[in-house]
Amino acid sequence: MxxxxxxxxxxxDFVAVNDLSFTVKPGEVVGFLGPNGAGKSTTMKMLTGxxxxxxxxxxxxxxxIENDALTIKQGLGYLPEGAPAYGDMTVLQFLSFIADIRGxxxxxxxxxxxxxxxxxxxxxxxxxxxxxLSKGFKRRVGLAQxxxxxxxxxxxxxxxxxxxxxxxHHVRELIKNLAKDKIVxxxxxxxxxxxxxxxxxxxxxNGSKIFDGTPEQLQAKSPYHHAVxxxxxxxxxxxxxxxxxxxxxxxxxxxxxxTVLAASGQNIFTSVYDKVQELGWKFDAIYSEKGRxxxxxxxxxxxxxxxxxxxx
Amino acid sequence: xxxxxxxQFSMISILTKREFMSFFATPIAYVFIAIFxxxxxxxxxxxxxxxxxxxxxxLPFFNFHPWLxxxxxxxxxxxxxxxxRRSGSIELLMTLPITALQAMAAKFISAWLVLGLALAxxxxxxxxxxxxxQPDNGVIFAAYIGSWLMAGAFLAIxxxxxxxxxxxxxxxxxxxxxxxxxxxxxxxxxxxxxKGVLPTMAIDVIASLSFIQHFDSIAKGVIAxxxxxYFILVIISWLTAGLVIIEDKKAS
Numbered sequence: 192m193x194x195x196x197x198x199x200x201x202x203x204d205f206v207a208v209n210d211l212s213f214t215v216k217p218g219e220v221v222g223f224l225g226p227n228g229a230g231k232s233t234t235m236k237m238l239t240g241x242x243x244x245x246x247x248x249x250x251x252x253x254x255x256i257e258n259d260a261l262t263i264k265q266g267l268g269y270l271p272e273g274a275p276a277y278g279d280m281t282v283l284q285f286l287s288f289i290a291d292i293r294g295x296x297x298x299x300x301x302x303x304x305x306x307x308x309x310x311x312x313x314x315x316x317x318x319x320x321x322x323x324l325s326k327g328f329k330r331r332v333g334l335a336q337x338x339x340x341x342x343x344x345x346x347x348x349x350x351x352x353x354x355x356x357x358x359x360h361h362v363r364e365l366i367k368n369l370a371k372d373k374i375v376x377x378x379x380x381x382x383x384x385x386x387x388x389x390x391x392x393x394x395x396x397n398g399s400k401i402f403d404g405t406p407e408q409l410q411a412k413s414p415y416h417h418a419v420x421x422x423x424x425x426x427x428x429x430x431x432x433x434x435x436x437x438x439x440x441x442x443x444x445x446x447x448x449x450t451v452l453a454a455s456g457q458n459i460f461t462s463v464y465d466k467v468q469e470l471g472w473k474f475d476a477i478y479s480e481k482g483r484x485x486x487x488x489x490x491x492x493x494x495x496x497x498x499x500x501x502x503x
Numbered sequence: 504x505x506x507x508x509x510x511q512f513s514m515i516s517i518l519t520k521r522e523f524m525s526f527f528a529t530p531i532a533y534v535f536i537a538i539f540x541x542x543x544x545x546x547x548x549x550x551x552x553x554x555x556x557x558x559x560x561x562l563p564f565f566n567f568h569p570w571l572x573x574x575x576x577x578x579x580x581x582x583x584x585x586x587x588r589r590s591g592s593i594e595l596l597m598t599l600p601i602t603a604l605q606a607m608a609a610k611f612i613s614a615w616l617v618l619g620l621a622l623a624x625x626x627x628x629x630x631x632x633x634x635x636x637q638p639d640n641g642v643i644f645a646a647y648i649g650s651w652l653m654a655g656a657f658l659a660i661x662x663x664x665x666x667x668x669x670x671x672x673x674x675x676x677x678x679x680x681x682x683x684x685x686x687x688x689x690x691x692x693x694x695x696x697x698k699g700v701l702p703t704m705a706i707d708v709i710a711s712l713s714f715i716q717h718f719d720s721i722a723k724g725v726i727a728x729x730x731x732x733y734f735i736l737v738i739i740s741w742l743t744a745g746l747v748i749i750e751d752k753k754a755s
Contacts, residue, residue, distance in 0.1 A: 236594070239598040240597075240598060241594050241597055241598050241753070261600055261601075261602065264598060264599065264600040265600040267598070269595075269598045271591065271594040271595055271598070272591075272594075273591055275590055275591035275592040275593075275594060275595050276592060276595065277521070277525065277592055278590065279525050279528040279529050280521075280524075280525065280528065284524070288517070288521050289599070291517045292514070292517055292518075292599050292600065292601065293599075293600070294600075320528075336595070
């Protein structure tokens with residue numbers, strides 16, 4: 192359990208994190224979102240004890256990071272931004288060093304090492320120096336380092352940055368499989384990641400929390416939530432007919448694509464489908480949308496940009 | 504020993520091992536040792552005239568050590584914290600279940616061991632002088648200990664300055680300047696220039712800060728508590744200062 196209360200971090204006049212409070216329970220995989228410079232990394236640095244807060248408190252499993260940093264750090268796995276490591280070591284030397292520091296030894300160390308190397312797929316580069324690895328491999332070494340001791344709390348700062356789509360998928364599967372009774376906090380600016388791995392989304396901007404809820408709730412904020420898009424075979428001129436349906440807020444036309452927006456989260460698929468049939472339109476595809484996260488993200492983070500710009 | 508103390512030592516030894524291996528994974532240790540051996544050879548034979556003096560001791564060898572360390576040790580130490588900062592690995596290190604004190608101790612011990620190794624590789628010189636005459640081996644042994652202690656003092660200054668900046672060049676220049684003051688304060692030139700200006704007591708204090716003065720008295724074969732204590736105090740003071748710097752501004 193992580194309890195963050197009124198957390199604030201100032202660098203001189205600049206307020207990086209502003210009065211942030213939230214609680215994370217075991218089993219939760221929190222997607223920590225926000226534009227660059229929103230305060231995600233700073234918050235994570237405070238959670239892991241690397242930075243101390245200007246004010247406010249952080250309790251992890253009942254212990255305060257200010258007083259019990261060492262005990263907290265033992266149960267914590269952390270992938271810092273950019274996945275720093277000791278470049279002159281080989282992957283195996285580095286992981287073995289981390290395992291030693293984490294108090295693993297003998298058979299237990301060997302099994303944990305073998306398991307983590309398999310999970311993160313590092314077998315092919317074990318004897319290479321870390322500085323000679325590609326960005327994707329470096330990131331995976333960082334991830335391996337963070338999970339080697341099977342921590343209860345896992346904090347990952349942009350774990351999939353620099354990975355190709357296959358590796359991204361792999362890392363997401365890995366995180367999903369880990370996360371049964373753990374606390375996982377992942378910072379990212381890739382929105383699809385939140386729906387793919389997280390069961391909670393937390394958006395911050397200018398150091399303040401602006402959204403906290405499930406990914407579904409986030410999608411529900413989008414005007415495209417439950418919108419129905421019809422890809423027509425040929426353009427039609429009577430698309431306004433659809434606007435008269437019940438629970439339809441508006442109709443957007445883009446070339447041969449007609450999108451019908453639903454009013455207040457209502458499911459309108461059936462009625463739109465029936466109407467299209469009735470109008471006799473020819474179409475290639477018709478589908479319901481879950482919500483466009485990019486739009487809602489932009490709307491949330493830019494609207495509070497203007498309201499907070501005075502004190503930034 | 505209590506479990507907490509055991510844990511302290513095992514953490515320091517794990518970290519020390521890593522640091523030590525890293526000196527040899529990169530050319531740093533090899534370059535340092537090679538340059539140290541070449542330079543001390545040149546100084547001993549060409550400047551110190553070991554043969555020509557016709558005395559069975561190693562004074563020409565040890566006399567140059569303060570000047571040798573003045574340039575070589577800051578270059579060797581400048582990487583220790585600067586590189587951690589520059590590469591960002593300090594964030595990894597400081598979020599592992601270790602304390603800054605353990606990390607600092609490991610950095611010092613590992614580097615000090617490499618300096619000791621360089622010193623140990625000069626043993627052919629010791630053998631040679633024994634072959635040529637009958638030196639006082641006790642004196643030579645004391646001088647080796649003194650030299651290693653003095654190297655540790657230079658090293659502590661270097662590590663502290665390295666904690667200040669992520670630029671190795673800045674760390675190098677700072678530590679060479681401060682080390683220079685510590686070397687210089689015992690030379691005739693400095694003592695003479697202060698004579699008449701400062702009271703004798705102040706001059707004594709300045710002179711007593713000198714690396715050379717304390718090293719010379721150990722190199723004469725007297726491992727006195729005050730000289731050994733002086734170097735240990737210098738080492739602990741600079742490492743403590745470095746520790747304060749690291750804890751205060753580890754993220755900047």
